[in-house]
Every structure is written in C-alpha cells, then in structure tokens.
Amino acid sequence: MKIQKIELRVVEIPYVHPFETSFGREEKNQELVVRLCSDDIRGFGECVALDKPYYSYETVQTEWHILQDFIIPEVKKKEFESPEDIQKIFRRIRGHFMAKAGIEEAFWDLFAKQKNMSLSKFLGGTKSTIDSGVSIGIDPMDVLLQNVNKRWEEGYKRIKIKIKPGWDVQVIKRIRKEFGDIPLMVDANAAYTLQDRQVMKELDQYGLMMIEQPLRYDDLHEHAVLQEELETPVCLDESIKSIKDAELALQLGSCRIINIKHGRVGGLLKAREIHELCLQNNVPVWAGGMLEFGIGRATNVALASLEGFCLPHDISATSRYYNEDITEPFVLNEDGTITVPQNPGIGVQVNEDTLEKYTIKKRWY
Ligand code: OSB
Numbered sequence: 001m002k003i004q005k006i007e008l009r010v011v012e013i014p015y016v017h018p019f020e021t022s023f024g025r026e027e028k029n030q031e032l033v034v035r036l037c038s039d040d041i042r043g044f045g046e047c048v049a050l051d052k053p054y055y056s057y058e059t060v061q062t063e064w065h066i067l068q069d070f071i072i073p074e075v076k077k078k079e080f081e082s083p084e085d086i087q088k089i090f091r092r093i094r095g096h097f098m099a100k101a102g103i104e105e106a107f108w109d110l111f112a113k114q115k116n117m118s119l120s121k122f123l124g125g126t127k128s129t130i131d132s133g134v135s136i137g138i139d140p141m142d143v144l145l146q147n148v149n150k151r152w153e154e155g156y157k158r159i160k161i162k163i164k165p166g167w168d169v170q171v172i173k174r175i176r177k178e179f180g181d182i183p184l185m186v187d188a189n190a191a192y193t194l195q196d197r198q199v200m201k202e203l204d205q206y207g208l209m210m211i212e213q214p215l216r217y218d219d220l221h222e223h224a225v226l227q228e229e230l231e232t233p234v235c236l237d238e239s240i241k242s243i244k245d246a247e248l249a250l251q252l253g254s255c256r257i258i259n260i261k262h263g264r265v266g267g268l269l270k271a272r273e274i275h276e277l278c279l280q281n282n283v284p285v286w287a288g289g290m291l292e293f294g295i296g297r298a299t300n301v302a303l304a305s306l307e308g309f310c311l312p313h314d315i316s317a318t319s320r321y322y323n324e325d326i327t328e329p330f331v332l333n334e335d336g337t338i339t340v341p342q343n344p345g346i347g348v349q350v351n352e353d354t355l356e357k358y359t360i361k362k363r364w365y
C-alpha cells in the first residue's frame with residue numbers, strides 16, 4: 001500500500017465542564033488528527049498529547065514537528081504491507097510515542113478498512129461491549145458530590161476521583177459516607193512522594209479498587225516500596241511507556257494493575273504487546289483515556305475489546321466531555337457498557353463539517 005497524501009489538523013473543542021487534575025484546570029482540549037489517503041481509502045488517527053507538557057513531555061506542537069519533519073517524509077517514500085511496517089520508521093526516533101501512535105493508528109484504521117474488518121476484530125478483540133468507568137476532576141466538594149451522583153446514576157461501572165495533596169482522604173471519606181460501597185479508585189497523576197506515605201496508608205482504609213500513579217512519573221523503585229506497604233493495588237499509568245517498563249515494574253512489584261494508553265506507549269502494536277505480557281502474568285489491565293475525541297475514543301474502545309482488558313476503563317460516553325464531536329458520539333448503554341463498533345476500521349464516521357468547524361490549523365503533505 002502506498003500513501004499518496006497525508007493531512008494534519010489541530011482540532012480544539014471545549015469541555016462541557018472544566019476538567020481539573022493535579023496539573024491544573026483546563027477549559028478545552030486540543031488533539032492532532034492524522035488523515036492518511038491511499039487510493040480511495042482514508043485512515044484516521046488521533047494523537048493524544050495535551051497542549052501543555054504536564055502529563056508527558058509531548059505536546060500538540062511537538063507531535064506536529066515530529067510527524068511533519070521526521071515521520072511523514074519517510075512514510076511517503078515507502079510501501080506498506082501491514083500496520084506493523086511503520087515500526088521501521090519509528091525505530092530511529094527516540095520517544096515521541098504519542099506522535100508515533102497517532103499515525104500508527106491511522107495505518108491500523110486504513111488496513112482494517114481495506115480488509116473490511118472492524119479495528120477490534122483486526123486487533124484480535126473478543127468483546128462486543130466494554131465496561132465503562134468515569135474520571136471525575138477536582139471541583140468544590142458540593143459540585144464533586146453532585147458529579148459523582150450524576151455519573152453513578154447514569155450507570156458507570158466505577159468512579160475515579162482525581163486527587164492531589166490536600167484533596168484526598170477527606171474527599172474519599174465523604175464519598176464513602178454518601179455513596180457507600182461503590183467501585184471507587186483515585187488517580188494522583190504523580191503528585192505525591194514517599195514522604196506522603198501516611199496519606200496513602202489512610203487511603204488504604206477505604207477499600208479502593210486501586211491508587212493510580214501516586215508517585216513520580218518516571219519512577220518504578222519507590223512505587224515498589226509503597227506497594228509493599230499497601231493492601232490497595234497500585235496501578236501505574238505515566239511510569240509505563242514500554243514493554244520494558246512493564247516487565248521491570250512486574251519484577252520489582254511496583255504495581256499490581258496497569259493502565260494501558262495506546263498513545264503513551266507508541267501505538268496499538270505496543271499496547272497489545274503490553275496487554276499480552278500482563279495477561280501471561282495474571283496482571284489485570286484496563287484502558288486509560290486522554291479525553292479523546294471520537295477517533296481516539298474509537299481506538300480506545302477497540303483496544304479495550306481485547307481479552308485481558310478486564311477492569312472498567314476510562315472510556316466514558318462522548319457527552320461526559322463534549323457537546324459536539326468530530327465523529328458520531330459514543331453513548332453509555334443502560335448496563336454501564338459501551339458497544340464496540342462493528343463497521344470497518346475505527347467503525348465511526350468522521351463528520352467533515354464538525355472537523356472543519358473545530359480545526360485551528362491544517363496542512364496537507
Ligand atoms: O491520568 O488518566 C489520566 C486525562 C488526561 C490526562 C491524564 C489522565 C486523564 C484522565 C481522564 O484521567 C481520562 C478520560 O476520561 O479520558
């Protein structure tokens with residue numbers, strides 16, 4: 001397969017409600033959308049870096065730079081037999097996993113469409129629905145409790161609360177008091193150090209499903225020390241960027257659960273490999289989210305349809321974040337699941353009008 005034309009777009013859509021984490025409060029999201037054209041087939045991918053280098057060093061602008069200046073010129077020179085072929089181009093470029101993932105996923109979409117298969121089936125997915133969880137940002141207590149109540153009533157299978165120093169134990173205590181024994185977890189986005197282990201030990205009393213990424217974004221050793229002291233499983237997000245990181249984390253005992261984000265690990269091929277490693281080692285995995293628009297959300301859903309993804313995911317309905325999207329929306333079923341699209345490729349249609357409406361920069365290559 002030869003790629004004749006490639007389009008990059010920066011797309012910006014406001015959230016229905018500001019989203020606050022230990023990084024700060026944001027009103028809108030930007031994503032870089034990749035379109036690959038091969039004859040009459042179009043493949044779409046969404047690069048998931050945020051516009052600021054807080055979750056990872058990548059940003060929408062570094063993604064643009066790496067794709068435009070290093071990846072796209074190579075892609076245009078080559079022929080592709082499968083989505084795996086793009087790995088040869090990636091090998092020389094260190095890091096920049098989210099830039100790589102966006103274009104790799106456009107290849108997966110393209111090849112799946114060429115084979116007339118859903119991305120889920122093409123990846124080897126076995127599930128027709130996936131369990132949906134929701135991530136609740138930092139807000140004043142009354143707003144937060146209303147949000148938890150709303151999402152729990154909507155049917156989400158578990159609630160994740162964003163925490164930071166000073167916004168942790170008292171919040172969880174209050175939620176347990178109001179909502180009892182609901183499936184509950186927290187995500188610190190690396191906001192604590194081992195000196196805060198007392199906070200972690202207090203959180204340990206609340207029967208949480210897991211504590212996600214409490215310590216440094218690049219640490220494995222201190223997480224192992226902490227995990228040893230806790231009953232609650234530690235789940236790693238930021239710290240796992242490769243299969244090597246995952247292997248080491250399992251050896252050291254840094255976590256008992258892994259959150260897999262295809263963008264963070266460099267695409268679907270790598271994400272599937274980490275999932276297989278965890279499946280072999282009986283380590284539960286689930287699919288994380290990066291506030292994706294429809295293309296990225298569809299990719300998440302396809303990944304989460306693989307066998308080893310066995311805990312509720314950070315894949316909520318589109319309406320959790322956006323009033324309007326660049327594809328038709330994903331909706332929450334009454335039983336708290338989301339249906340895996342069965343149409344070819346990502347299985348949702350890109351709406352060219354909304355894509356154009358929210359585009360702030362675009363270029364053809
Ligand atoms: O740590 O999982 C995270 C959003 C942006 C960056 C990092 C994270 C998140 C979320 C939201 O928790 C997940 C989602 O619903 O997309």
Ligand code: MG
Binds near residue numbers: 237238
């Ligand atoms: Mg996280």
